[in-house]
Amino acid sequence: MIRGVRGAITVSENNEEQIVESTERLLREMIRLNNIDPEQVASVFISATNDLNACFPAKALRNIEGWKYVPVTCMQEIAVEGALEKCVRVMMHINTEAAQKDICHVYLEKAKILRPDLVDK
Known part of the structure; x- marks a missing residue:
């Protein structure tokens, strides 16, 4: 069965170093908490708010390491007035037998406000 694993993180500045560093931190935590092997992954969608374009x-x-062949794409998050700024969101599609309730979604930094019901689950 394919399940989605969600995650989000905010970035302190719109520069390549900060965007890559923060996104990698988020991805590694999603992988760790869900024990994800790249062979399980169908695809990864990553969106960023329009203020992150570096x-x-x-x-x-x-x-x-090991994620070279995983299909990944970037897109721009919808610009909703008053939405969280400088935010990167991830949707990872994985093959797993885990129940929905057992998937660990990861929200870091200011992105914790997006799903407070899932933080520290």
Whole structure:
């Protein structure tokens, strides 16, 4: 069965180093908490708010050993007035037998406000 693993993190500054570093931190935590092997992954979608345009956050996935062949794409998050700024969101589609309730979604930094019901689950 394919399940989605969600995650989000805010970035302190719109520069390549900060975007890649923060996105990699988020991805590594999603992988760790869900014990994800890249062979389980169908695809990864990464979105960023329109105030993060210094690089593609998907670049961070290529820093993780074994993830070279995982399909990944970047897109721009919908610009909703009053929405959280400088935010990178991830949707990882994995093959797993885990129940929905057992998936660990990860929200870091200011992104914790997006799903307080899932933080520290």
